[in-house]
Amino acid sequence: MSTDIPDVSKISIGILGGTGDQGKGLARRFALAGHTVLIGSRSAERAQAAAESVGGSVRGADNPTVAAEADVVIVAIPWDGHRSTLESLRSELAGKIVVDCVNPLGFDKQGAYALAVEEGSAAQQAAAVLPDSRVVAAFHHVSAVLLMDPEVEEITLDVLVAGDDREATDTVQALAGRIPGMRGVYAGRLRNAHQVEALTANLISINRRYKAHAGLRVTDL
Amino acid sequence: MSTDIPDVSKISIGILGGTGDQGKGLARRFALAGHTVLIGSRSAERAQAAAESVGGSVRGADNPTVAAEADVVIVAIPWDGHRSTLESLRSELAGKIVVDCVNPLGFDKQGAYALAVEEGSAAQQAAAVLPDSRVVAAFHHVSAVLLMDPEVEEITLDVLVAGDDREATDTVQALAGRIPGMRGVYAGRLRNAHQVEALTANLISINRRYKAHAGLRVTDL
Numbered sequence: 001m002s003t004d005i006p007d008v009s010k011i012s013i014g015i016l017g018g019t020g021d022q023g024k025g026l027a028r029r030f031a032l033a034g035h036t037v038l039i040g041s042r043s044a045e046r047a048q049a050a051a052e053s054v055g056g057s058v059r060g061a062d063n064p065t066v067a068a069e070a071d072v073v074i075v076a077i078p079w080d081g082h083r084s085t086l087e088s089l090r091s092e093l094a095g096k097i098v099v100d101c102v103n104p105l106g107f108d109k110q111g112a113y114a115l116a117v118e119e120g121s122a123a124q125q126a127a128a129v130l131p132d133s134r135v136v137a138a139f140h141h142v143s144a145v146l147l148m149d150p151e152v153e154e155i156t157l158d159v160l161v162a163g164d165d166r167e168a169t170d171t172v173q174a175l176a177g178r179i180p181g182m183r184g185v186y187a188g189r190l191r192n193a194h195q196v197e198a199l200t201a202n203l204i205s206i207n208r209r210y211k212a213h214a215g216l217r218v219t220d221l
Numbered sequence: 222m223s224t225d226i227p228d229v230s231k232i233s234i235g236i237l238g239g240t241g242d243q244g245k246g247l248a249r250r251f252a253l254a255g256h257t258v259l260i261g262s263r264s265a266e267r268a269q270a271a272a273e274s275v276g277g278s279v280r281g282a283d284n285p286t287v288a289a290e291a292d293v294v295i296v297a298i299p300w301d302g303h304r305s306t307l308e309s310l311r312s313e314l315a316g317k318i319v320v321d322c323v324n325p326l327g328f329d330k331q332g333a334y335a336l337a338v339e340e341g342s343a344a345q346q347a348a349a350v351l352p353d354s355r356v357v358a359a360f361h362h363v364s365a366v367l368l369m370d371p372e373v374e375e376i377t378l379d380v381l382v383a384g385d386d387r388e389a390t391d392t393v394q395a396l397a398g399r400i401p402g403m404r405g406v407y408a409g410r411l412r413n414a415h416q417v418e419a420l421t422a423n424l425i426s427i428n429r430r431y432k433a434h435a436g437l438r439v440t441d442l
Contacts, residue, residue: 110410113410196416201413
């Protein structure tokens with residue numbers, strides 16, 4: 001596997017929904033990697049509290065401020081508020097790389113399952129709602145537990161990156177590579193994002209069966 | 222990762238659609254592992270020709286004969302003929318473990334994409350058509366090229382195994398483990414088979430971008 005890796009070390013990262021476990025975990029790892037990180041929430045106070053709990057240089061603000069300030073914006077909000085939150089940030093997110101890591105899942109007593117999404121996937125919904133942004137799907141399979149664990153120095157997994165804009169997917173792959181142990185792997189166009197999102201349900205089943213924090217590695221790269 | 226692995230060394234394996242690359246490749250590897258292997262096709266002559274091309278002890282016969290004789294039957298037929306072929310074999314497949322490895326994919330100039338399946342997935346369609354069989358989804362991501370390559374002794378990947386019958390998924394996991402380098406990993410219920418099938422489209426994109434024969438490994442197991 002060889003690609004020209006863009007220098008992303010100076011990119012600032014905003015995380016919408018950064019008060020959740022996945023968002024806080026990504027904030028923590030990107031801050032450790034030296035990035036300026038902004039956690040966004042509907043409530044600036046809750047965002048600031050989350051930022052303080054993560055520590056380091058991470059700052060918190062309301063979603064519009066984070067969307068406007070950050071170079072690259074990660075969407076880590078709950079699926080329930082996905083469409084409406086993104087619709088409200090259309091102008092702030094225009095022209096930016098928007099990284100959707102939302103998994104539309106349902107849960108019942110048999111575990112997790114993939115929800116049907118009108119647009120095909122959360123990432124495609126983001127692209128439909130944000131026609132002026134450069135939407136990339138990534139970071140679906142990263143365990144929030146591992147991201148937050150101070151004992152874990154390397155998180156050995158591949159981040160599957162799907163999108164239609166080559167420069168944007170290259171950038172997101174490079175960002176994934178900023179977290180020790182992670183590698184960003186291009187995994188197809190946005191129309192093939194659904195199964196990457198939905199596979200999180202399988203990883204949840206794997207975690208339950210084997211008492212693991214499972215991720216994926218792509219072989220032969 | 223620890224589970225009690227059933228002894229599957231004496232199980233005979235039938236492969237419907239065994240004249241295709243995936244089917245022939247699996248036939249070859251299971252024969253090398255010491256299994257009795259039967260290749261099935263609509264035409265007994267074509268099945269016999271495929272069996273001869275694979276060599277070893279592999280035999281060929283028409284689909285009904287293979288379905289009736291083999292202990293475990295792998296479905297490796299093209300998606301086009303999936304439903305009708307299985308419908309025609311309902312009685313022969315009753316009571317058996319049926320392993321569906323079919324990927325319902327479309328192709329255009331942008332590459333591969335997942336097709337919508339009325340039942341949710343090929344494996345769920347098999348379960349709907351074969352109510353008296355024990356349907357398991359597995360072997361979707363195994364490269365036919367690697368399976369057929371005489372230079373390749375180990376195929377390092379995890380076979381994601383989905384199904385609702387624990388004894389059946391255990392058996393199929395153990396069968397996957399008979400091929401050097403492979404490991405069978407339980408990956409959830411049949412309702413979560415779609416994304417495993419569809420992810421083959423992403424692997425095709427990965428193969429194209431990186432000139433690879435990509436597979437998956439599950440980390441932390």
